[in-house]
Amino acid sequence: MKWLFVLYLFMYAAPTANAQDIALRIPTAETYSSASIARYIQANFTTDRQKLHAIYSWVTANIRYSTDSMYNINWGPDPEIKVSAALRRKKGVCENFAAVFTGIALKCNIPSFVVSGFSTASKASHSWSAAYIDSTWFLCDPTWDIGYGNETKYFLIQPDEFIENHMPFDPLWQLLPYPITQHQFFRGHTNGKKDRQPWNVNDSVNSFLQLDSLHQLEASASRMKQAGLQNNAANIWQQFVNMKIAIVYGDKDxxxxxxxxxxxxxxxTIFNNFVQYRNNQFTPAKPDAAVAALLDPIPGLIAAANRKVSKIGEKVENVQYDTGSLKSRLKGLSAKVLAQQHFLKLYLESAAVSRQKLFYSTK
Structure with missing residues (x-):
């Protein structure tokens, strides 16, 4: 029976070892881009589980932990910058490890997400990854598996086990039907109270991922506020998320x-062209219908401009744009247009022989 047990272990471990061996053979020239690494993975592995293991093996074997950057926070909004920097330098901190793993997985068409939070090892910020295979969300922490080869401890871990030492800022990414509180986490009570309606994890995450980046940030901010995380890392992260929301709304403004x-x-421009045409006494001549329509686009443009101005500062305080001056200019143009529309009405209602004198008698 012993030989059967050994054979079983060999058969179970062989695909894992093979995945790592193949992953580590990626040509060096192809390791500076997540897209080229993903192409290699796609070409050499079949199942999503094999692909994820290959990605994980490559990341943990080829990216070194950068102690000179361990206390830096990357405030940039573009995750690709974190990926490209780590691949170029072949080193980084937890957010780089998570970003590289997640970025390659996404390019292999595997739903993945970078999760930020803290751990039992430190109350400082930490980052890891969530990945979706076999209709289930799993969690991975490549940073904590650096240098362990095949002896990984944090690859595709079930959420109810991962929560024992990883606490996300956003409760959604606990991936638990009954999320726990920060107080429960630090006391080691990682079984959520079943005194409320459970979350449908897959539906909740899927709905979240369907949102655009702004609404994802707002949803996360709302959940974090409701969760009431109180440590320093959580407060800094909430400020960071709120800052990103403000930047997006600032760009919208x-x-x-x-x-x-x-x-x-x-x-x-339309108004000035009309005034110039009027000063030329409507020459060259145009049909009355064409003359009557010359000012028609302006009220719609003024209304559109006023709608835009009214929305500036709805979400974040406007301290950058002089909307008062813009409103005044729009109001002034509206008054001028009304005067010219009055002139047009008189002109078009007058007999042809009486029109010429209107150019001299009407302002």
Missing amino acids: MDLYNGAVADLNEAN
């Missing part, structure tokens, strides 16, 4: 302001 200015400029 910039787009709204620039759009309103563009609408005003277009309206002014």
Whole structure:
């Protein structure tokens, strides 16, 4: 019977060892881009589990932990920067390990997400990854498996086990039907109280991932506030998330302001062209219907500009854009347009022989 047991162990371990061996043969020239690594993985492995193990093996074997950056926080909004920096330097901190693993997995069409939180090892911020295979979300911490080869301890771990030493800032990424509190985590009470309706983990995560980046940030911020995390790392992370939300809304305000200015400029151009045409006494001549329509686009442009201006500062305080001056210019143009529309009405209602004198008698 002993030989059967040994054979079983060999058969079980062989695919794992093989995945690692093949993963470590990625040509060096292809290891500076997550896309090229993903292409290699896709070409050499069949199942998502094999692919994830190959990615994990490569990351933990080829990226070194950077002690000179261990206390730095990357405030950049683009995760690809964290990936490209780690692949270029072949070293990084936990957020780089998680970003590289997740980035390659996503390019292999495996749903994955970088999770931020803290651990029992330290109350400082930490990052790891969530990955979805076999209709289940698992958790991985490549940083904690650096240098262990095949002896991984934190690869594809069930959420109810992972929560014993990893606490995400956003309760969603506990991936538990009954999320626990920070107080329970630090006391080692990792079985959530079943005194409320359980979360449907897969549905909840899927709904979250369908959101755009802004609404993901807002949803996370709301859950974190409700969870009431109180340590320093959580407070800093909440400030970071709120800052990213403010940046997004700031960019939206910039787009709204620039759009309103563009609408005003277009309206002014149409108005000035009309005034010049009027000063030329409507020559060259155009049919009355064409003349009557010359000012028609302007009210719509002014209304569109006013709508944009009204939305500036809805979510974050506007301290950058002079909306008061812009509103004043829009109001002034509206008054000028009304005067010219009045002139047009008189002109078009007058007999042809009486029209010429209107250019001199009407402002």
